[in-house]
Amino acid sequence: MQTTSQITDMDPNLKLVDFSQVSPEQLKSQVQQAIKAGHAFLDDLDNETDSPKQAQQALADIIEFDHIGLGLDRSWGILSHLNSVMSNEAIREVHHEILPLLSAFGTRVGQNKPLYNRYQTIKNDREFFNGLEAARKRAIDLAIQSFELSGVALEADKQSEYADIQSQLSTLSAKFSDNILDATQAYALPLTTEQLSGITESGLAMLKAAAEQYVAKQQEAGESVEDKPEYVATLDIPVYLAVMTHAEDRELRKTLYKAYVTRASEFDNHKNSKDEPLDNSQVMSDILALRAQKSKLLGFDNYAQVSLSRKMADSAEQVEGFLRDLANKATPAAKRDLEQLKEEASAQGIESIEPWDTAYLAEKVKQAKFNLSQEEIRPYFPLPKVIDGLFTIVNKLFGVRAVEQSDKVALWHDEVRFYELFDKDDSLIGGFYFDLYARTGKRGGAWMSGFQARYEYAGSSSEAYNQLPVCFMVGNFTPPTADKPSLLTHNEVLTLFHEFGHGLHHLLTEVSISDVAGVNGVEWDAVELPSQFLENWAWDSKGIELISAHVDTGEPLPKEQLEALLAAKNFQSGMQTLRQIEFALFDLLIHAKSPAPDYQGILATLDKVREDVAVMQTPEYNRFANGFSHIFAGGYAAGYYSYKWAELLSADAFSRFEEEGLFNADTGQAFRDNILAVGGSLPAKTNFENFRGREASIDALLRHGGFIDNNEVA
Template identity: 70%
Template sequence: MSLPSSDLRLVDFTNAAPSTLQTQVINAIDDANSFLDNLTAGADNSTGIAKLSAEQALADVMQFDHINLALDRSWGILSHLNGVMSNDEIRHVHHELLPKLSAYGTRVGQHQPLFTRYQTIADDTEFFAALEPARARAIELALRSFELSGVALPQAEQDKFAAIQSELSTLSATFSDHILDATQAFALPLQPNQLKGLTESGLALLADAGAQYKTRELANGTLSQTDIDALPTPYYVASLNIPIYLAVMTHADDRSLRETLYRAYVTRASEFDTHTNAKGESLNNADIMSQILTLREQKAKLLGFANYAEVSLSTKMADSVSEVETFLRDLATQATPAAQKDLAQLQRCAQDYGIDELQPWDSAYIAEKVKQSEFSLSQEEIRPYFPLPKVTSGLFAIVERLYGITVQEQSYEGADDHSVSRWHDDVRFYQLFDADDQLIGGFYFDLFARSGKRGGAWMSGFQSRYSYEEQNHQQLPVCFMVGNFTPALDGKPSLLTHEEVLTLFHEFGHGLHHLLTQVTVGDVAGVNGVEWDAVELPSQFMENWAWDAEGIALISSHVDTGEPLPKDKLDALLAVKNFQSGLQTLRQIEFALFDLLIHAHTPALNYEGILATLNAVRSDIAIMQTPDYNRFANGFSHIFAGGYAAGYYSYKWAELLSADAFSKFEEDGIFNPATGKAFRESILSVGGSFPAKTNFENFRGRSANIDALLRHNGFTDAKNTDAANAQTTREAI
């Protein structure tokens, strides 16, 4: 095994102490500010910026980009650790730096001499036309970013903008903290009679949580050693960590237990949540949500927009709030008949289990019963056929066939001289090679749920492909792919549900978008610079191979016998692809429409207004009642602590693009190497160096349309698609 290339510039996580990273971040900001100070001083003297050539302006821009690498790296590491290994020390340092980073980011966005350099490049039409497309696109996007940072505002308004940005960064971090703390604060020891129906893997998760519960309660003094010794072994404890929550909601026969967990989950960080943080402070996100909306509206008005939704859409494929709302409502109309059939199916089955009125805490449980009775499919029966090592090796085999790339796992600390440092023993590191054995980049897998790790799954494009010839600097792309899957238990590898398999494929699609770029201008390399409503295209696209018989054959074999997934189970799995797709689509549209409307509303909504908007959207879209106490919005980190504000619709928008892109593979053969090469070259390799619409049309040879999306979801035969709705969507994309 070879030593990882120095161009990967891998992190030494053993020495990545929070205090060290804090010093590195501050020093990096200081260095960048010194460069900006020099630009300001140069602009103030008599020879000044008026005589600046486009060539010199570009040299200054590229030098500044290079200076910022140090900040991107140190802050990227700290932010990553705060997501996957959060503790008081990391969180304190992370949050203490947020105002400094916000102030620096605002200064960059409002720095007139720097802005003038970008403008000088763009204004020299002959020079600009001769730039490589990636550099030209980066200049265009930077100029737009300057405008959205208030570069044209009077000084007093710039100061106000800066204060808003700083406060927003702190509020979003606190919002995220509250969700993590509320999730981890909940622990429910279970009685033997509450365990009925739970699977072997579910019980193992609960027992593992019980062991952690004993350790934690002893450490914080809540229970004495005598108390601990008196508890049974195994000791079963339910928590709100996703693998455990889903295990209970899907399989527990005890309906009151399911309701208890459901209520706890949907009231996290709300007025109904009585937990506090380590300082004894409330975890209620209500005020934070209204403050965030107010500040976003103020920011929008400063920039000359009517509302924050317009700010968000100014950088996306979609042109307007009305266009997105029409897209969502039209799709809801298409999905509602299927959703009504889905609900009726669940209600019929619920009667067989003595449930007269189906409730949200019954849905997953009854859905599993329907799968077993109508499709002869149990997630637990197929879980042993998806051991993580087989899934990952099959995933790597699939992308090798599609794109001609190979994956090689690296060794770790203490193994040999070629070891790679990690932040946790569960983490794995891989190198990615092209067909000619050329190293493309590297990626980390951190796939298991644990304490101190925020929920969900994500890809972090930590390090972009980048080169700077003036200092002979080359770096290859590196990313982190993170999940919260069921960990290895009882001496067996992690056994995935098919939902977890889909999640892994989804994040790996993001990873390929980041890693396979051929662009060396960091701002538009990989996922950088890609419109937010198109960035989910490669990830949703990748999921298709986990729904295909040929793909499933590569990622499945029984953990004990090595036998392939039996044909009856394979047929059942494929048949269940569109099971409940109507209800699931309406649920996503509900979230997306809520997000859009609260950010399009002026004046900014208070907490009561936020809840009223959510209820109104549910009245329009949902076909299943939601309890009055449900506070889903208080945990909606995508829009209050992530990058999806007025952009959650992107999942459905990009799903249309991905379905239409995959239809090309359906026409040509799903492992057709020529089609794979075309997708790689048209979509994955070019990153954000061209508009997403251009990239898609280069691959597909036409504009996107909705037919494949409706067909893939089982809503209608594409030939009978309502012409008006299809035309509306074609025009939207």
């Protein structure tokens, strides 16, 4: 089933996309055709008169429909990806035009009783169901749950209302994402020479590159640029952090901070290409109201209950208790962190610490306390070396090896790289793309997109079809210069390891039923387990040896800097933990409220959470929520707590390696077999306990966070 040209000289089961031949209109046509084929299949199901089907035939129908849906997953997956990494008016217009069609089709599938009845027929035939492989049974259970959460049992008028809500939500989420991307890229602040004091060499290079883009953009728009600035600050994360961490000009930091935390809010005066305000205030309120309406239709009290019905956690009360308990344990450390910053502030002549001071002061404290500067160690983490070391670590743990094949495939941008992943016996496992640099038209952050799941089909209506897993791993690191590769901070190294952990979860699956292959079907509060788990090797001295070498000399990271880096692991971890808990509690509470809060209620909830857990005050104008894409434009609604929940699992999983050896291949194989290989084919709790041999414990999380002594038992 091809939606684009197949790449020559590559394994045909990779089903790679020829991005040189992809156009928005072509993808639009392919999505429409795929939706049409899906509707036709459902029309035939609706005309069936010999229901209920026997279990064997019911399963055959389900498999056939899943196969038809492959074309839609593929064409829409490509379009969505391009809208995230190469957004322009043409791609965005087609993407948004397709959204209502996709939403309507998804709703019809979720509410289709003939299809639902086939799943029930299989489930009710206990002998037949029990004879199925575990992955198929799990996929059927999850599908039945999905039908119920899509309103399959609703009356016709309520189903229509549900469909309308889903359509509106998909449009609003896209608008939220557009607004924050446009607001981020609309801001540019030309800088004077005096404002550059303290900014590092790499930071100045980014500011200079931003100035060149700023001038080019003005000229493209037909505007004359009389005084071409040499340096321009933007809100792209690498540039923003370069200023906030190092600029000695406090007013500059304040200006940039305010611009960043008011993006897409009532304080943002920028407009989009249609001359519309980039204000997410009403969008957020509408999203919450619609989610609440959907929850009521489905018989839930609020959206938090809907979200948690498919997660490991049992209830909002349990999650809130977990978060507040962790906040209590982290608060003493956070207060100590703040005292460190206050001492440095006093030395700098700053009477009262403000949020635009924290990164700057933290860097000063780190240099003084640990003799550690992120900028000084950045040359020891050139991206090519980090990638090579990452691949070596993964090979030691799981026996797999990555081979670059970028010159053999068509890519969506010349910065992108493609790799094949091979197993111990040299068999091809799958492929992955790296798109790691910040650029115009690319949304911020880092993510893994499991574009193509492992899948096998041997149906009767067409020839056999086998598909290997392929994923996109995306970052926003500092781009390379003419004479140097991208040089990473250690935080960016951790980000790369994190996303590669997601990638391994997707690629190393041994499940061929795509609904539960890789990350698919994994409870959302467990999906971060492999990603956070892999970060541990970027904190280990032997791991750091493999990923570091000076960009010019090839020398390893000096012992004193390595020791300083490891000693600083938990630096500011208390305040960082409280910040994550603040986000998670806010997300949980706005989705647990009934009725759903309006914009002022959203802000009030965030204020109350900060009052409960934060150790520093936040300016009244801060509109963090207006850019909280994870919950308003991503899959984390009432689920942002998953990062801390999964961190507990990952810390405990890693503690087995601490006991048995960090590069113990047998332990690595056990993790691969019990976590990575099984994907969503078993409940996450079962997978974890199969690996760890017991229930999860919070002890390792508290120890790794520096909240208890290594010898203290929680």
